[in-house]
Amino acid sequence: MTIKCKVKSIEPLAANTYQILLHPERPVEFKAGQYLMVEMGEADKRPFSIASSPCRHEGEIELHIGAAEHNAYALEVVEAMKSALEEGNDIAIDAPHGDAWMREDSKRPLLLIAGGTGFSYVRSILDHCISQSIPQLIYLYWGGRDEEQLYAKDELHSIAERHDNIHFIPVIEKTESDWRGKQGNVLQAVSEDFDSLAEFDIYIAGRFEMAGAAREQFTQNKQAKSDHMYADAYAFI
Incomplete structure (x- = not known):
């Protein structure tokens, strides 16, 4: 469904990463963990996870977009958003999309894994869990190149x-001397911390390669159930 939106604000979150707030012309119903498509042209729709949660978005939609200079796919969207904000024009989105939404009827503990701006996907799920007072254990692993990216x-x-039920584990590849968290690959950090993932619902956002590696490693080595692993990437790989 195509929906016109006003761009309410654009704020930097980190180097080449932006928080964008959209105000749609009518309410958008979505589930925690779904995404939208920014319509850049009739046959050019670009997906971005919705960072806001469905229960507390107050009519606005929040996006986190990483747009480094080498990433024209995302950079062009940010530039279009900036232009729309300055000129008061509309941005068209198509929403909602995605089957990797949070299964609210499940009583299993949650493992949320994000790489880079994939955090926007797990942020929606985490905030929804908090707002609904979901009591299960929740582990959030967020991996980035350096501390600034987190x-x-x-x-x-x-x-x-x-x-008490929420645990946050940051993981960075490049550490500073005073870094006290985990270092290295985010999937490796998960593997080191859990003997078994058999009882978990696992939600993953990041590069397709990361999602594929997680499914392979966790099902083969950590007893994870593939039908309890959720990622938008799994619709394509």
Whole structure:
């Protein structure tokens, strides 16, 4: 369904990463973990996870878009958003999409895994769990190149401190001397921390290669159930 939106704001989150707030002309119904398509042309629709949760978005839709100079696919969308904000024009989206939404009827613990701006996908799920007072254990692993890329880490640490069932584990590839968290690959960090993932619902956002590696590694080595692993990438790989 095509919906016209006004661009309400664009704010930097980290280097080449932006928070964009859209105000749709009518309410958009979606599930935590779904995505939308930004319509750049009649046959050019580009997917981005919805960072806001369906229960607390207050009529606005939040996106987190990583748009480095080498990533023309995302950079062009950010430039179109900036132009629409400056000129008061509309941006067209097609929403909702995706089958990797949170299964609210499940009582299994949750493992949320994100790479880079894939965090927007798990952020929607986490915020929905908090708003609905979902009691299951929730582990959120967020991997990035460096500490700056984990732009919401302070907020997540604060959330984990306030909720006994929520655990946040940041993982970076390039560490500074004062870094006290995990270092290396985010999937490796998960593998080191769990003997078995058989009882978990696992939600993953990141590059297709990461999602594919997670499914292979976790089902073969950690007893994860493939039908309890969710990622938009699995519709394509």
